[in-house]
Amino acid sequence: MASNNGDVKLIGAWASPYVMRPRIALNVKSVEYEFLQEQFGSKSELLLKSNPVHKKIPVLLHNGKPICESSIIVEYIDEVWSSGPSILPSDPYDRAVARFWAAYLDEKWFPNVRAAPMAATEEAKNAAVEQLKEGLALLEEISKGKDFFGGEKIGFIDIAFGSMLAWLRALQVMLGGVKLLDEEKTPGLCKWAAKFSADPAVKDVLPETEKIIEFAKLLVAKIKAAAASS
């Protein structure tokens, strides 16, 4: 779609938290874009050509130029459409803190969202759940006294963490009712999650928990089958 934003396309898939990040960021900036969805289980020529190193979604195509890796895309969106609300804070220290938590979520926390339902033993599952709870306790601490991690509006940490919210909710159900977002232990995060999910930039991007559960079951079955046959 050509507009005064230039030609903006996003290669992705509705269920991927990493794809939700640039979608939310584009919404925050009121940038129109064409959403090119990959088919589950295959990779399009456009994706392979646009991200030959990782061959992964999301890829943002801006006037034909590809930008890869979800957090890098969000920073790009923030820098290019700088007339819209800022996603990263303006102070360098606050920016470093926001980048720190986004990296923490990707490297340390989210792998446990994947690991928990895939765990081969009860012990491994419990270890993943414990690490998820530890991470949520850290996030609860830094969320205190604010509407969003970014202050009064959605910022970098909100997008990094919020993109994982639908999967976190699905995980609670898939693990038989384990409480991760807990009104007693993480009241700040519960409040934040409700506010974030209802935000106009977010509400049409976050899928319903039931849809994620259905998709996650397919995914877990596929990964387990692949592991068993290798």
Next chain:
Amino acid sequence: MASNNGDVKLIGAWASPYVMRPRIALNVKSVEYEFLQEQFGSKSELLLKSNPVHKKIPVLLHNGKPICESSIIVEYIDEVWSSGPSILPSDPYDRAVARFWAAYLDEKWFPNVRAAPMAATEEAKNAAVEQLKEGLALLEEISKGKDFFGGEKIGFIDIAFGSMLAWLRALQVMLGGVKLLDEEKTPGLCKWAAKFSADPAVKDVLPETEKIIEFAKLLVAKIKAAAASS
């Protein structure tokens, strides 16, 4: 050390490539700093207090405030001391590309520098070496026709990759003369490596290959012993 830079301290260790990154960045910006070296095998109270989440070096302390994670520290240095030469490009697309390669090096490439000498089988070692060579071929491609990845001067990719140079040279020796930086296959990188290593911001930071080999042998022995006793 208090100066017109403010109070700048870096918690690190001479042999860590991740610590070399902020050291080079601070040199690029001509920022004086105090280098607080951790003892091998233990973690100081200051480190544990400054980086309670990861408990890892490097940590930059700027007027007492801690900034963690090497690439995030380099971006912080670039933003705070903006009067010095820029480390990241000014164009958002070029910035995204620089961030992409820095992330690639951390996530995909450097783990093989660790894996190769630790490999339990010849097959695993060869697989790690192949992946290193594939990465170097990609970097050779993007280095073409420039003094540095950043153009005429040291930039974000130069620091991200160059910090790994001493370890790469050591690895070649430790693997019995495997050629990774290869005059025939990666002539651009060989030229770049010579220029980068001789740069005033770099030359006192990159350790001699012999020193890294000595340290790496200790490290490999320690990790293997820990694995055997667990």
